[in-house]
Amino acid sequence: MADHHVIATRDEYLEAVEAIAAGNGPVAVDAERASGFRYSQRAYLIQVFRRGSGTFLFDPPPIGRFDELNAAIADEEWVLHAATQDLTCLREVGLDPKHVFDTELAARLLGMPRVGLGTVVEELLGIHLAKEHSAADWSTRPLPEPWLVYAALDVELLPDLRDAIAALLEEQGKTGIAQQEFADELARDLKVVRSEPWRRLSGIHSIRGIRNLAVARELWLSRDELARTTDIAPGRLVPDASLTAAAKAMPETKRGLAALREFNGRASRTELDRWWEAIEAGRTTEDLPVMRGNGDTLPPPRAWADRNPEADARLKAARAAVTALSEELSIPIENLLTPETLRRVAWAPPAEIDAASIAAALAEWGARPWQIEATSQSIAQAFVEANQNGPETAEADS
Template identity: 70%
Template sequence: MAESQSNQTIALHRVVDTREAYLAATAALAAGNGPVGVDAERASGFTYSQRAYLIQIYRRGAGTFLFDPPPIGDFSELNEALADTEWILHAASQDLACLREVGLDPARIFDTELAARLLGIPRVGLGTVVEELLGIHLAKEHSAANWSTRPLPESWLVYAALDVELLPDLRDRMVGLLVESDKTDIADQEFAATLAKEAKAARVDPWRRLSGLHSLRGQRNLAVARELWLARDEFARDVDVSPGRLVPDASLLAAARVLPETRQALSDLREFNGRSSRNELDRWWAAIQRGRVTTELPPLKASNDTLPPPRAWADRNPEADVRYKAARAALQTVSDELAIPLENLLTPDFLRRVAWTPPEPLDAASVGEVLTQLGARRWQVDVTAQFIADAFVAVPQVADPVSDLES
């Protein structure tokens, strides 16, 4: 009996990796009923790309299908077949980009992670939410696996299938809870905003993400670090391997700090280690040479519109610091009353920006206009703008030492 069950499991979770099987699966899913549970597995930390290496889809009346994206290529037929269907995802923002890369772009979603946040569930991982709302223990032992592995182990496929097979039941349970808590409209706005959110623009000077870069003091050192990072990034893209698995950040920084004058000196550098440090030595030495001679020296600090961290506001902008703390305290009260986390009630950066440079005249309408321009949803503006404006207006009376003395 055990052997029969095992064989049945293998058949149930067979990977769809041909166009013929893909088209058959598309027809089956189109004939199913209700929303579809969707998930994607990447190989973050192992590969350079963020492409999907497995896409799981479940629909009642159709079953579970595990798709291997690279051999299938284009999923436009499946996308068309499910165009009018609600897609259920957990933390949709993490998967939408890799789904869209292969032609899967939902028109409507239900995000179970977002719904969990709006319902005030303290821990919003899929396993925790499933256990709390459905009473089912969902093991997550393969979440950080290298999904570019082929063939995929059977235990991984079982894990991947369970991730989507429970999503419709979870969604139905959450719909009821959202209705009970009068948060259906809020959830709809959040789901729509997730779908409409534009991809982040390419970061200026991405090499400044090097861990520990602040330890480099000179512009020449920074120039060498930049060239090493660019060389590693190009190589990592070509071989589709995560950059840090080729040469660690610490190794690049060590070379940029020492500025070796010869190829041998670089080879002798004890800290310059990693899988590709030695057999790609010519690549790294060429990058160091470019950094040593370039006349385009980077500034010591990147120029951007990022606000200083709130802990520095008391010295940098004390009035903004008082405004921010007062408004944050007011919104925390609202957060507690609605059982919605503060960061979901209003994006923290939005509050910081309006506190740093408040609008004139200062009232709920002007605050709401700024929040809307920053990207806040209608429900967020409705719930927070008045409290923020009131907190800002009250600040001078609270912070005025003369008034305090007179009282």
């Protein structure tokens, strides 16, 4: 097999754009990042395949912007697998599709139990697709030839996979559903900024004490700054478990921090001054965090029976109804209606409960038209029955 050439100059890139524009049919696109190795989520390889054009492997950092390619294929359908994983890094370099066909999402809508690319390709096309390089450090240069073979296959099979899935969607009467879901993916804000991102620290819920929480926050922020500066994944500097352990232990001195066995990682000792400064900042700050994050988050469902028994009854009844619909339609329950949407409507339902009011409430929380059509009547009926039967019946049924 001939070596796969990586396009890394503007002149070669512009030649490739002309070739891709001259092809026919949908454009298969994929991107490889260095998640777990780098702080940024930028693309370190972008693969494109189009019938009549061939396969093209682009090295994004030296090429820069891909505006010319975007203009050449903007009106075509782009085929991606798990589009939401790649759209952000593609948009960073100017690749922003108007129409997508997401083979992973479509496979979910078909009710396939496993939707990884290798599994779906093997089931629908009968081709075994090895996935051993999916978690590789794609910022490596030069990229090994086996990695490039893997990357090329990822896009070369997508058009055939798209056609096979599209036929099944049509057969199951789900083409319109898929189109709504694809449009929602494109419209979704994939770069949501969290107000307190440090609360994503693994194990943070085990930390007791406001001052300990402040130390955890300062350690997380300090690590994040170092990770951003060095473009190294935070967990490769110091793992979450180490930050949590330090926040719980609250060492009295820098030497005590260094002696803490649980505080490890490649930068745990080389950056010891940084971590100690963060601990001291957490110890002395007057800007203390609250134990729970801000926002309009609902209590966990297990607490509903005590805090809002009527809502608990509605949720249990509606969840059973939506589960039954999910099985009937062969669509995973989380795709039929997100659990968060159902919880929101169950917690604060409309004053008058009927299919129309439930439909309006679902739409307010972002449900798509097909989801509303499929679930609103069943949810309304479940709410009415729950209100009539009361919390005791719901508890007995659960």
